[in-house]
Amino acid sequence: MSTDHSPAPETSVPTCYRHPGRETYVRCTRCDRYICPDCMRDAAVGHQCVECVAEGRRDVRRAVPRTVLGGRAPASAVPVVTYSLIGACVAAYVAELASWRVVWEFMMLGRGVLPDGHLGGVAEGEWYRLLTTMFLHQRGGSFGITHILFNMWALWAVGPALEQLLGRWRFLALYMLSGLGGSVLLYLVGAPQDAAVGASGAIFGLFGAYFVIGRKLGGPVGPIVVLLVINLVITFSVPGISWQGHVGGLAVGALLSAAYAYAPAARRRLIHIGAPVLMLALLAALVVVRTAELGPAM
Incomplete structure (x- = not known):
């Protein structure tokens, strides 16, 4: 074996x-x-x-922090948009001090002959004036430097709180569309040669938004109501103030903030995107209609 x-x-x-x-x-x-x-x-x-733990963490989508109104919460408490808007207005004011031409070329104007002799205005294809005017301010006249000082104080006073509640992009849309709304109302009901400068339309839009959102969240709205009433009295009693810019900005700001504040949670994102887009489309359509109504210059 x-x-x-x-x-x-x-x-x-x-x-x-x-x-x-x-x-x-x-x-x-x-x-x-x-x-x-x-x-x-x-x-x-x-x-x-x-390695597998690290790879798993990359695969997990991190939840985006949201504000009480559904906006993306800013990464820091610094109101970046508010300070940037203030900086843009101050820079534009410095440019105005250097040359009056800045005001001629970028102020709100339906149609008119500018000091250098050329015909300009929104009706002449210079649509950018509807937006650029909100960064300009009077450098002289009856208001002087108080024009920009008050507007920048108001922006500094209410802007940070709204930016924190809405998130940066919603706040920026609110500000820009409110300012645009003021310009559009002036273009619609004012005389073609009426001119205006200032961030007041956008500021009034922020006032309106502060009131609407404050009511929605149950916060104190008395101070903003008093501020609004005082400013509306000044608007309609002091000569030389564009009431159209103030009222147009207030109306747009209130309407847009109502869409932000009262949107149902299930459709909040859709409404928060759709409301500014629809508002922009409406304002653009009104400008087109008014331009066609004015027709070519004689």
């Missing part, structure tokens, strides 16, 4: 894939590689290796 004297097969001891010198019998539940205690990370079932 023959006896098999062949040697027994050698068995290799598994080692950690990251530390080949360390023996282990534990495998990653995700990639099935052997891992030593230093490479183990607790998982819902068993253990995972460092």
Whole structure:
């Protein structure tokens, strides 16, 4: 009877894939590689290796922090948009001090002959005036520097709170569309040669939004009502103030903020995107209609 004297097969001891010198019998539940205690990370079932844990974290979509009204919460408490708008207005004012031409070329004007002799205005295709005018302010006249000082104070007073509640993009849309609304109302009901400058339309829009959102959230709205009443009295009693810019901005700001504040949670994102787009389309359509009504210059 023959006896098999062949040697027994050698068995290799598994080692950690990251530390080949360390023996282990534990495998990653995700990639099935052997891992030593230093490479183990607790998982819902068993253990995972460092690389699989890192990859899993990348796959998980982080929840975006939202404000109480559904806007994206700013990453910091610094009101970046508010300060940027103030900076833009101040920079424009400095440019005005350097040259009156800045006012001629960028103020709100339906149609008229400018001091350099050329015919300009929104009706002449210079639609940018509807927006650029909100960054300009009087550098002289009956108001002087108080024009920009009051508007920038008002923006600094109410802007940060609204920016924190709405998020940066919604707040910027509110400001720009309110200012645009003031320009459009002046273009619609004013004489073609009527001119205006100032951020007041946008500021009145912020006042209206502060009131609407304050009522929605149950906050104190008495101070903003008093401020609004005082400013409306000044608007209609002091000569030289464009009431159209103030009322147009107030109306647009109140309507747009109502869409922000009262949108149903299930459709909030859709309404928050759709409301500014529809408002912009409406204002653009009104400008087109008014331009066609004025027709070509005689």
